[in-house]
Amino acid sequence: MLFHVQIDVRVPHDVDTEKLKELSAKEHERAKDLQLQGKWVHLWRVAGKYASISILDVDSPAELHEILNSLPLYPFMEVEIAALCRHPGSLELTK
Numbered sequence: 001m002l003f004h005v006q007i008d009v010r011v012p013h014d015v016d017t018e019k020l021k022e023l024s025a026k027e028h029e030r031a032k033d034l035q036l037q038g039k040w041v042h043l044w045r046v047a048g049k050y051a052s053i054s055i056l057d058v059d060s061p062a063e064l065h066e067i068l069n070s071l072p073l074y075p076f077m078e079v080e081i082a083a084l085c086r087h088p089g090s091l092e093l094t095k
């Protein structure tokens with residue numbers, strides 16, 4: 001199942017800079033693992049924002065929830081999700 005996921009990161013002003021750096025590094029490691037597993041198929045920065053747009057390919061909404069919940073920066077994230085299905089005009093060149 002494909003999901004479009006928009007993540008806006010809202011970091012509270014009182015978060016320690018070093019702690020934030022550490023969480024960001026862990027976040028990128030986790031994102032890398034999920035990409036290598038084929039779960040996180042697109043990861044794009046939204047230009048000019050601390051935000052991203054992603055496509056995840058997971059087995060269920062429950063798995064998506066589990067993955068998002070496992071992200072180190074999750075406590076600071078606002079997440080918008082849309083479930084995707086094939087558009088009838090798509091050439092179906094990808095799965």
Ligand SMILES: O=C(O)C[C@H]1C=CC(=O)O1
Nearest residue numbers: 007009027028031051052
């Ligand atoms: O946008 C960020 O850098 C925060 C977070 C969201 C996805 C990811 O890999 O890191």
